[in-house]
Amino acid sequence: MARLPPLNWLRAFEASARALSFTSAAEELSMTQSAVSQQIKSLESALGRSLFLRRARGLELTDAGRGYLPTVQAAFAMLEEGTTVLQGRNDPDVLELQVNLSFALFWLSPRLHRFMQENPSVQLNLETSVWTQERPANAAALQIVFGLGKKEGITGKRLTRDSLFPVCAPALAKHIRGLGDLLEQRLFDLPGTAQSWSAWLQAHPQGGKLALPAVHRASTWALSLDWAQRGLGVALAHDTIASDMLASGRLVRLFDVAVPLKEAYYVIAPEGTRTRHASRVFKDWLLREMAVFQLQQA
Numbered sequence: 001m002a003r004l005p006p007l008n009w010l011r012a013f014e015a016s017a018r019a020l021s022f023t024s025a026a027e028e029l030s031m032t033q034s035a036v037s038q039q040i041k042s043l044e045s046a047l048g049r050s051l052f053l054r055r056a057r058g059l060e061l062t063d064a065g066r067g068y069l070p071t072v073q074a075a076f077a078m079l080e081e082g083t084t085v086l087q088g089r090n091d092p093d094v095l096e097l098q099v100n101l102s103f104a105l106f107w108l109s110p111r112l113h114r115f116m117q118e119n120p121s122v123q124l125n126l127e128t129s130v131w132t133q134e135r136p137a138n139a140a141a142l143q144i145v146f147g148l149g150k151k152e153g154i155t156g157k158r159l160t161r162d163s164l165f166p167v168c169a170p171a172l173a174k175h176i177r178g179l180g181d182l183l184e185q186r187l188f189d190l191p192g193t194a195q196s197w198s199a200w201l202q203a204h205p206q207g208g209k210l211a212l213p214a215v216h217r218a219s220t221w222a223l224s225l226d227w228a229q230r231g232l233g234v235a236l237a238h239d240t241i242a243s244d245m246l247a248s249g250r251l252v253r254l255f256d257v258a259v260p261l262k263e264a265y266y267v268i269a270p271e272g273t274r275t276r277h278a279s280r281v282f283k284d285w286l287l288r289e290m291a292v293f294q295l296q297q298a
Helices: 007-019 022-029 033-047 063-088 101-118 179-183 197-203 221-229 239-248 277-297
Strands: 052-055 058-061 094-100 123-129 142-147 156-158 163-168 187-189 215-217 234-238 264-268
Touching: 007 022, 007 033, 007 063, 022 033, 058 063, 094 101, 094 277, 101 123, 101 142, 101 221, 101 239, 101 277, 142 277, 163 197, 163 221, 163 239, 187 221, 221 234, 221 239, 234 239, 239 277, 264 277
Parallel strands: 094 123, 094 142, 187 215, 187 234
Antiparallel strands: 052 058, 142 264, 156 264, 163 234
16 A cells, blocks of 8 residues: 555645645644645655646646645545544434344334434434444444344344245236245245245145255345345245335235244344433334334234
8 A cells, every 4th residue: 555645744735725825725724834835845755746836926736736636635525524423423412323234224214204203303323234243343322133132132122023924026926826836936035044945834834845946045135025026036024124015015925824033133232332312212212113013013
């Protein structure tokens, strides 16, 4: 990696290029004009390029200076934005939230407008992950994760009690009248989950002795259910992620057989994080909203 010039040299260059004046840059940066001029000379020496033409009436950017200025300004803008976000983590009204991608997409997003209406002062910084291990445990004030509960149930609160069942697009469902028809379709599922098509097939009264065809796998239900909606085949789903799509008719549920899902979604406050106003109000809202959802599913 190329060695970067000192930040104060770059700041002197950006201010001087914007004003086309070392004197104006010095006033802005609370420096002397000679100090700004010296930093520019040091920067030019380090880069091996002249950035300014020194004219009697003022400064003029060289071609190299004009080309370099947008890069420097973009870098400072990114630094300022990142610093603002980082400082915002100490704000009681800023919530750093890490959420399982499928939960965020299929359950949280359709209901999030109610939280925003109830809590207009809360600023939400939400990041998604497919698997819990993708980010450090202390990277967010709250996490919503999917797991078996061996660890999640100790450090967090269980949100869901779902069942596992097959779904597909309405047009494809018309061609699936029995288990044999189902097993002729493309089957979709996720790797790494505790239960898969074999578990569902074993639960079906007629499925115990049937051979399971090859299963296509996606890293997230966001993909496998999208494939199912497009009529590419049949996906396994569970109540929390499939409820809205079933209610809208984008997907239909096949058969009456469902397997109690061993895994669940948990809300966790990682160790070492402080409970702030935004975290408290979001968790309270989440538990209320989930209680209503569970009643509707019962």
